Amino acid sequence: MAEMENQIRARRKALGLSQEELARRCGVSRQTVNAIENNKYDPTLALAFHLAKELETTVDQLFSCP
Numbered sequence: 058m059a060e061m062e063n064q065i066r067a068r069r070k071a072l073g074l075s076q077e078e079l080a081r082r083c084g085v086s087r088q089t090v091n092a093i094e095n096n097k098y099d100p101t102l103a104l105a106f107h108l109a110k111e112l113e114t115t116v117d118q119l120f121s122c123p
Contacts, residue, residue: 063120066094068112083107 069079069090076090083090083104092098093108100108109116 062122063093063096064114065090065108065112065119068114068119069094072112074111079108079111082111 065079069076074082076087076094080087080090084107085104089098089100093100105116105120109119112119
């Protein structure tokens, strides 16, 4: 199974958000956001949708197979 790649860091930076701010908005720790950005943790579906909403994009655009 191919590993997922995500655009969270790029979208977050484009919107001028810190990991801390994105984490606060999504109700998770900054460490969780960091782990997701570094492909060390796969978010739940609910968190993926929350991240997409806060990053003004879709889940499909945030996460993709290489």
